[in-house]
Amino acid sequence: MSISLNPYLNFEGNTKEAVYFYEKALGAKIVVLQTFGEQPENPDYPLTDEMKQLVMHAHLKVGDGDLMFSDTFPGMPHQAGGDSVQIALHPTDENRAIDIFAALGDGGQVVMPLQKTDWSPLYGIVKDKFGITFQINVPGELNQ
Template sequence: MSISLNPYLCLDGNTKEAVHFYEKALGGKLLSIMTFGDMPADPNHPLTDDMKDRVMHAHLKVGDADLMFSDTFPGMPFQPGDTVQIAIHPREEARAREIFAALEDGGQVVMPLQKTDWSPLYGIVKDKFGVTFQVNVPGEQPQ
């Protein structure tokens, strides 16, 4: 079984600042940063101009560890102190479904498992202890 975990920091509009701060403070290397505006337009969910600049996903490599970030999306609640999530990356979709179901037991689904532009299967669940997990089956990586 192949699985990896990493911290995922969710912030409220200051992710770019945080990524660059941690890059310098921790001696990391910014591998990628994508804003909501970089994603294909969705007429069912139009973005305001200020939303387009918010970070959808950023990846900072610190030594052998991965630290990931995102800004909240408008309408999503933001509670300071509830900013760190755990991202789980099982390679197999069946294992992702098992993990998600186990975490969902007594918890709350934030975003159901579904196909996304970056993953064949992705979802967010808050477990019964209040810990939020992102379950993400890695998509095919460009060669």
């Protein structure tokens, strides 16, 4: 049996901005970016012009992994940020790790600066400008 797993991030009206930010910061490739307005209209649930611009589904390919996104549909509850779930990235190249950390930290907050640890030659934690927390971890002997 095979299974895959990926984070699916929800935003409140700024998913397009987030997708383009992560595309650049992570060197990712946009696979899909689809708005609510691109879907067939349901007369029982008419969409305003503003709602039509919101992202229904977006998919980024990040190395071998996948990151997906959506805007919260207007009127639905949304809770931004939080630290109960964090995204761990494992670049094998230290220079790439430094670049990713800096890009994610632009407008965000460094929680733990990049540094050598017992398990990694370079590890750090950064919360980006969207409130998403990333652990950047260059694989070392203990975590390969």
